[in-house]
Amino acid sequence: MANLRQELPDQGWKIEKVGDDGSRNKNMQILAVHTKTLSQAEITWLKGLDGHEPLIEVNLYSRCFRSASDSEQR
Numbered sequence: 298m299a300n301l302r303q304e305l306p307d308q309g310w311k312i313e314k315v316g317d318d319g320s321r322n323k324n325m326q327i328l329a330v331h332t333k334t335l336s337q338a339e340i341t342w343l344k345g346l347d348g349h350e351p352l353i354e355v356n357l358y359s360r361c362f363r364s365a366s367d368s369e370q371r
Contacts, residue, residue: 298325298342298353305329310338335360 302315310329317323318341325342339356 298327298340301327301340305338309333 302312305312305327309332311332312327312329314326314328316326318326322344324344327338327340329338329340330336331338337358339358341354343352343354345351
């Protein structure tokens with residue numbers, strides 16, 4: 298997670314929030330926005346409290362758009 302926090306800005310991402318995700322486990326979370334595409338990333342370090350290895354969960358949200366050809370068909 299520390300590496301992601303350091304490297305994301307070099308790849309065009311602006312870190313919006315770093316901290317716990319508000320869950321009972323207080324998993325570490327990074328919320329970031331890509332400065333050109335305005336895509337949003339939610340990266341969470343899920344602790345392995347159940348005896349399993351910790352996991353990294355990544356959710357990526359991108360803006361929906363319509364191409365010019367889609368607009369002409371309507």
